[in-house]
Amino acid sequence: MKKVNIGGVPEHFNLAWYLTLKEGEYKDEGINLRWHDYYGGTGAMCKALRNKDIDLAVILTEGIIKDIIDGNPSKIVQTFVQTPLIWGIHVGNDSPYKTVEDLKGTKAAISRYGSGSHLMAYINAENNNWDLEKDLDFEVIKDLDGAVKGLTEGTADYFMWEKFTTKPLVDDGTFRRIDNCPSPWPCFVIAVREDFIESNREDLETILRIINNTTSEFKDIPSIDKTIANRYKQQLDDVQEWLGITEWSQSLINKETVMKAQKELFALNIIPEIVDYEKLTFEL
Structure with missing residues (x-):
């Protein structure tokens, strides 16, 4: 069974990963997907990708764009949450x-x-x-x-x-x-190390297919609001408000959005240059 490591913040945005792992959906496809919580957020995950501690990360758009430009050998393969944070x-x-x-x-x-x-x-x-x-x-x-x-x-x-x-x-x-x-752009993307994409493309496509099947129907899961409130110790009305303004994505972030984010980061002197869309993304 192929072992794959993925990192993300232990927050309600990532509950779909927990649900698919709990149901054993990746193991059914011969993939031993191991989830790792990163309480330090995007910076900690960028470091983990560089160190090969994880293969994939569910990570903030602006953070991974900056780190790829700074030399992180990873690519964005999909938007995960379409709406702003x-x-x-x-x-x-x-x-x-x-x-x-x-x-x-x-x-x-x-x-x-x-x-x-x-x-x-x-x-x-x-x-x-x-x-x-x-x-x-x-x-x-x-x-x-x-x-x-x-x-x-x-x-x-x-x-x-x-x-x-x-x-x-x-x-x-x-x-x-x-x-x-x-945030002035979609908040979370899925980033993957380039060497993992090259050697495990089929496994990556399987992982994305499984998670996308769940996120596309996430809001329709019975009592999902109560599940989130209990698991993350939140008020039910806060969870319902959050569900009302949050949309997941099953497609690659588009060129216009990537360039907009880069222009903003460049204007703030956060990145040293604006790079080609293809340097930051990979279309499966």
């Missing part, structure tokens, strides 16, 4: 900051440099016409637990993370969410 802008509950404008020049908690929380801090700064040189400062906190510690102890001032994932921390009074910042 809604990033909540959070402060500690006792923080004096009330609005996004109050955060100008303060310190953003980020999981690591090159991560989604890092890149989206630039997007938020641009949205608010901040000086990208003077008004941004960063504190690396590794993961959500690190963000709780950083914002509570005051080593960082604000933290951007997917708003439904952090909602329980808002509900219990750990964080206050003062605004939202949607």
Whole structure:
């Protein structure tokens, strides 16, 4: 049986992977797919792809585009979630900051440099016409637990993370969410190491076929809202709101979207150049 390693964040977006694994759908096709949770998010998964710890990653679009341009030998083979990610802008509950404008020049908690929380801090700064040189400062906190510690102890001032994932921390009074910042493109893609594509194309196509069959019908799964609420400790009405605004994809991200993301990242000096669509993607 072929062993394949895949990484992703342990969040509700990836429940479809858990369901297909639980049903043994990959093993039925001779594939021993092993899921690995990456609490550190995109930056940690980029490193894992480079180190060959994983073969595939369900990863933020902007993060993997940046890392492929920086030399990660991987390709985007499909969009996974078509809709934007809604990033909540959070402060500690006792923080004096009330609005996004109050955060100008303060310190953003980020999981690591090159991560989604890092890149989206630039997007938020641009949205608010901040000086990208003077008004941004960063504190690396590794993961959500690190963000709780950083914002509570005051080593960082604000933290951007997917708003439904952090909602329980808002509900219990750990964080206050003062605004939202949607990503300007589809949020999650599936990226695969180039050497894995070359040597295991048939297995890759099988894995995508299985997951796509599930995501295409995900919202129709009986009581899926209750399953998500229980598994991820979220309020049912929050889950229902999230399901209402989230769409999965079963196709490759298009050229227009990739170029738009690159232009945005280039304008923010996050990437050094804009590269060809074919350098970033692979069509199966």
